[in-house]
Amino acid sequence: MEITLFKKLAAAAFIAGGCIAGAAQAQTLQVSIEIPRLNVAEYHKPYVAVWLEDEARKATQIAVWYDLEMRNNEGKKWLKDLRQWWRRGGRSLDVPVDGITSATYGPGEHALDVVIAESDLAKLAPGKYRLRVEAAREVGGRELVEIPLTWPLEKSSLPLSAKGEEELGSIRIAMLP
């Protein structure tokens, strides 16, 4: 299985973390997202959004994969198709956002590494949350998979996982050492 790591943030963190030490600061949340290989006549890589939602449905953005390469930012036109994400903050986001947006990915397992101390996750109040992963594919379907969790994450409870049925495969939450 093809594995792609989004290490832009993570790499920086490892270096920084290594110098400062302090395990807490270097904590990295890893969300693995499997994009299934679909046997369809016309395949486009899905748009995917990942966010953490509290009980009042307030969203903390983690990642958005969309078509960044289209001429005149045409790719942004389809962001609304991630319709839950769009409602939960996508529409107020001025994309692209450093550390959050990136290009779409094809079938395979993709790991999203977020250094907690360097992201909005560091500001989260302890409590109940849902990690939500939404995928929408051009001329295809849409799927929303969610994993309930308690923040801060208890290492003993990890990994947490869930599985989509159509547009998303298995979703897994882990904490990198």
Next chain:
Amino acid sequence: MKKMTLANLLLAGVITAGIAMQAQAHRAWILPSSTVLSGDDPYVTFDAAVSNTIFFPDHVALGADAVTAIAPNGEKVALENAARGKYRTTFDVQLKEKGTYKIGLASSGLRAFWKDDEGNRKMWPGRGQQANDADFATAVPKNAKELRVSQSSRRIETFVTAGEPSDTVLKPEGVGLELVPVTHPNDLYAGEAAKFKLLIDGEPAKGADVVLIPGGSRYRDNQDEIKVKADTAGLFSVTWPSAGQYFMEAEYEDNKAKAPATVRSASYAATFEVLPM
């Protein structure tokens, strides 16, 4: 009093009966191709028609002349590519600014119905005509038989949003029957309750009758109407049973008209898109 032409909208049914309720058979609507948009300067294309079946053009086109599109900053924006077909009118609006746009038309004015000495039905303004209230004195004989004068208004609207929803275009004008959304009209989801307020000339439209009909009625046996009544504050709420386009129509009538009218009647229609959760 604010006035816009309604030439092609006023159907025989509305005028002869003088009660907007009678127009139920034909419904005027403006249907956006989408209501929630992302990206830079997106376009929305609209269909506008008067039809028997919701969102299925089968009767007459609704002229675009009287339609205005209001941008989030309150300014009018041009309708592009307006074209009138036999059964529907189409036009495009580009959403250059982020926020919520209101697209619609409104009219209000006096109407009179009476019988002449020979017993023939008369009405003013004439069918399909737009009258000026100032002509009332000369156009309508005050001692005519069965004279009925109404102060009537009509409004047809829909809303579309680029990016984040905004509220500027939702402010009421204080004329006729108006909808003041408590729940934003571009933030409607199946299974969720939406709350709206109806105003008549700026005051709560107590007891206004509201009917909501999901689109696609052509492909089912029933209208699946949702009937609601506005409370004393003009408020009503609806829990959307399923996703899709909805046609809403509200009717209001009372005897608080300004002379020479004795009846105040008003109708409001809107198209809403409800998204799946």
